[in-house]
Amino acid sequence: MNITLLTSEIAIICLSLLIIILDLLLPRFETRRSLGYLAAAGVAGVFAYTCTQYGVSATVYQGLFTLDSFALFFKQIFLLAILLTLLFSFDYVEGLAKYQGEFYALLLLAVAGMMIMASANDLLTVFIGTELMTVTFYILVGYQFNSSKSSEAGMKYMILGSVSSAVLLYGVSWVYGCTGSIVFEQIAKHANTSLGMLFGFGLIVAGLFFKMALIPFHMWAPEIYEGAPTPITAMLSMGSKVAGLAVLLRMVFIAFVPMQAYWGGIVSIIAAITMIGGTVIAMWQTNIKRMMAYSSITQAGYMIVGLLSADASGIKSVLFYAMLYMFANVGVFATIIAVKKHHGSNEIKDFSGLAQQSPLLAVVMTVSLLSMAGIPPMAGFAGKLYVFSTVIEKGYLWLGLLGFVMSMISVYYYLNVTKVIYMNEPCVQKEFIVSQPLRIAALISLLATLWIGIYPGPLAELANTAARSLSIL
């Protein structure tokens, strides 16, 4: 029994508890910025620690919790995402009316939930991890107490999220009924393709697709993305989605191997609908956060395309895409926060003249958006190349063609933002302040996006190691 495998999760939870305690000790009117720095430093420490864990492949608690390169890769995505999110949201959190310390603490708990999801090797741990993440998000989404939109979003997310969790849990009970176990390896051993098993599997997948916001399970996303505080929108878009993906990958490729015969048709259709629907609806949005919601729906569609190929190269491409998707999101949301601070709202027209007020953020925003669109030499292109070449190899040429056409069409709405940034003159003549941590986060995202796009070798290798550690392959 090797409890050190849990070190990073324990560290994050302890960090969160520490922040709660310090929050109580700090004088009431003192700024909570220091807690934010502490959280960021702690996360950075944990991230550095996880880098030393590569190559480990071990389980604790009778195989219910596993740590392999695959889990580590996802944990690093979450840790990087939260680290960069913390960096760009200090100012935002300072603008909150109350409970700033708790904001940081809850964010960290959500990340702990995601990390448990990445390592979970049985359906119960998956469920608890998912709940830890989503329950925390229910609270965080409604954190802007003076905004009715935020409260509404929190309430909606709670109701819809609970329904999806219930569906997931119901599916788990069916699978348990059919196989007599909830541990992935045991399920694989007893798996059959009886109707009951398929039904349970379908319910679980539907629950996870809800977390990933794939069409037709996407209805919650736009409202909640718009209403939530921007750092939470960022974490929903990066964390919730990618964590759902992590669970889905491990589950499909370890527990439900016999189901893969039924898998291809459904997933290819859902991916196609998601890519088309997300792109088409995003074109009509005037609010940047709503647009990003639809954009993230589309992105999820691209990501699950990689699942179709059902081999190591497919998983690798998904992992690769998840990482670059995270970096692109950081760039976009950092800019959104800076602009929101300047203008006080999130409409696309508020980006007017950003190119003249803050050339760096203008470039970061453009590069990040184009990375999502998959334009070379940004990272998104390499990602799409990996994803679609694996499925074209499996004979889904139509899906590859559709994916590329859709991504080029999506350039339309991304460029509409770019147009506002570059063409229009600034509408408010006051100094545009970009705080130092935000600038650092934006710069990291920019450099990472370009680096991965131009020289994807190292990340591809890392993703490859991670993909191969899913031992069944």
Added chain:
Amino acid sequence: MDHFPLLTAIMLAPIIGALFLSFLPREADKIIKMVSALTMMVALGLVIYAYEMYDFNLGGMQFVESRAWIQDLGVSFILGVDGISLPMLLLTVLIGFSTVFASWNITKRSKEFFILLLILLAGVTGTFITQDLFIFLLFYEMVVIPIYIMVLIWGSSKRVSKEYSGMKLTIYLLLGSAFMLVGIIDLYLNAYPSGMRTFSMTALAQANQLGNLSEGFQIFTFFLLMIGFGSLLSMWPLHSWSPDGYAGAPTAVSMIHAGVLKKIGGYGLIRIGLLILPLGAKFWAPWIALLAVCNVLYAGFIALVQKDLKYVIGYSSVSHMGYVLIGFAALNGTGMNGAIGNMFAHGIMSALFFAMIGYVYEKTHTRYIPDLGGLAHQMPRVATGFMLAGMASLGLPGLIGFIPEFTIFVGAFREYPVYALLAISGIIFTALYILRVLANVLFGPRRTEFDGCADARGVELVPLIVLGSVLVVFGVFPQMLMGMVNSGVEPMVPFLTKLHAAPALLGGLFR
């Protein structure tokens, strides 16, 4: 280090220049322009050096550099030039150098302008020197976004709004490239079994000789590539972005777009389409020839009735691309020579045209032909440039346009006599609309309202001198161009003859 990485230096020069510019203060307008000019001068010098040092007798790829890049995809960073890419490279830097000076009068947000311009030029340069498809794609689409932003900020909304024309240009080209991307991925996956995959153009070309690519596959994939490159080349009916796009774009973008970017389409068709998928090329060649004739005649007709200077030249360039396409479709050495030569010639003259239109518009604030007239009185130098470009465009012997066009017709006549005759008749339209423009804009009675317009002077003359002298020199000594091109086409000739001998599928119907 065995030899100086010349091609890397040529490609990096604009990028380094752009990086340097981004650290300059926004107000340092003159320094920004000087730095850009200097950067392009360095690039131009290096390319001329390469052009001189290229060994005709040896032929093939020279100045080759190769580094491993992405192991698991089989991408390597291979640079190299031969007789096909070197003229294109020269064209790029010549036009790039001229655009810096043609944009000398831009004062609005000049820092951003020149940064974008240099990035754009680096992208185009990279496309022509890389020998790896992945790297080719990186550069290929790198150019799209700077162009969009440049059209938005510095473009003009005369007949269509610049937002519209910029977006149309971008989306058209990107959609085309989506098809091309799928084609390239398909090619990548099928050329070699997994484990040996590569994006290297030479290796992919060998895949065909090894018989890894079936005829049906080649036909399908070539079709995808044809959509991609065809839309970039403004092949009929995928051409409609071109006149609108040029009309909205600032002078520099029009020059680069008409001068060089379109040529990437032709270059790609030859380098990727023909050399890697010859059977596909053979199948589609008759169709391409048919579309080429449509290009020549349809765009020629439309150009006749345009009232906006930029639209005339825009449609004229669409029409000229028809010649390139029919030369390509002939699939013989002569036609290929002519096609590549014409790409170079057309690049120079359309860039000169757009530069001159830019000056006229800048001074008179109109591009509307009926409003203009008698400009030769006030602006003799600009008029000279106009005349040179116009005469080259209608293929006057002694200027650069004649020899390549003539070669194309010789090559094409052998394969498609009817199409070639139709295309030749297109020259009449060309002569008509060019002479009409020249007569209406330059000649006629002196108009007093333009008396205040100064002629081009100082640095403004650089594009005129550079491009004009290339027009004349390469026209008088065609061997300088055609010799180089021929050294690139020569090795393909046996390959092409063999291709003709190979049994044809359905495409033979049209022969």
Added chain:
Amino acid sequence: MDDLVYTIAFYILAAITIASAIGVVTKHNLVHSALLMALCFIGISGLYVLLQADFLAAVQILVYSGAVAILIVLGIMLTQRRSMENTNPNSGWPRGAAVVCALLFVVILIVIAATPWHYSSSMAAQDTPSVLARLLFTDYMVAFEAAAVLLLAAMMGAIVLAKGGEEK
């Protein structure tokens, strides 16, 4: 004889559970719905007893009927209203909802009928609390601890959200 008693008990409990569940949805008075929900939970705990899951049955009554249902009633009392008429209105499309539910029901019925079920031959565990406790504190440690963290998060969230808006 035993079997017959079990069967009769099962059908009675099942009928109570389903009927009260339908009542929860269709009643227009929220208090009635809440009370019916408590009844539904008790019915389910009866089913647990039949399955010899004694601990689960006790927890079901304690937590669900005892805490959850009562909490809801408390919540209703705290939000003051003159009349409880029509506090639990139906959705806008009762027919659509009925059709979807019926479809789902049919699908589940088909799935149940078509699946070859395995029956466990082993005896039911005696003294379930200690078995469960051992599992929770050994194999399912991670889930258990994570659930504790989840509770903490939920508690903090309750405080934050409940007190957050008051000063506005």
